[in-house]
Amino acid sequence: MDVSYRLKLDPMSGSGGNGIRRILHSAGSSSAAPEERVILNGISGMVSPGEMLAILGPSGSGKSTLLSILAGRLQGKHTGTVLANGHRLTKSVLRRTGFVTQDDVLYPHLTVRETLVFCAMLRLPRTVEKADKVASAEAVIAELGLSKCADTSVGGPFVRGISGGERKRVCIGHEMLVNPSLLLLDEPTSGLDSTAASRLVATLGGLARQGRTVVTSVHQPASRVYQMFDSVLLLSEGSCLYFGKARDAMDYFGSVGFAPKFHLPHVECGMGNANG
């Protein structure tokens, strides 16, 4: 990939809040001239099958925007190129791309099994037999370590259901049903405690080891989580501060005068065990 994304922000345009905007404008608190904002500034990098790339950066640095571009959701709006196996993103590539967004839309009253079977019925081609769709859902449940809660309601704000970590796994399961070659995830560990976050990233590492390409944005990964990533792209205000092997990042920052003032412990990580 090699992408830039700029937005023209017209303070007087937009579908909602026009009255408020006019009041603010007449009170002089907002300029009427369209302002151009650079959201991503020439971000380039690559990731291969079998690898897990982490996109790191503070809030507002452009992580979600970059993931949306990689998922083909901002086609025609950005400049630069996103290539998969040397070709532009085609419909068939996008069909094999799973995108787990920050906001999930799960039915609170369905169980985990019902949710994934329902999703398989909707997302898998009509040519696939019903029994095979159910088998795909069962395989995803086993692969993501959801067997224990398969018959528990997903739940929501008003209905008690599965835990936050299990909920994230169900969202990943939604995308796993289409057997994606490229799995993109936006902040899958947000809201999880450090053990649940570490287990989830270990599961993602396991998916990568099966030959998939995994790209995930992460907020403040613990060092044991960080060490599970193969490569890292660090963004700040839409620009790339570092792209390379995760294990080389500290040496790089040390070489440019930003060595950390704390000791980083070496942690061995098991990549294949979803529950370990």
Ligand SMILES: Nc1ncnc2c1ncn2[C@@H]1O[C@H](COP(=O)(O)OP(=O)(O)OP(=O)(O)O)[C@@H](O)[C@H]1O
């Ligand atoms: N359509 C848009 N209109 C206006 N501003 C936008 C738009 N899309 C993104 N931005 C701005 O671009 C910047 C990057 O947004 P983005 O959601 O990619 O950040 P992020 O790194 O994912 O943040 P977070 O970690 O908080 O989710 C933000 O300042 C956001 O306000």
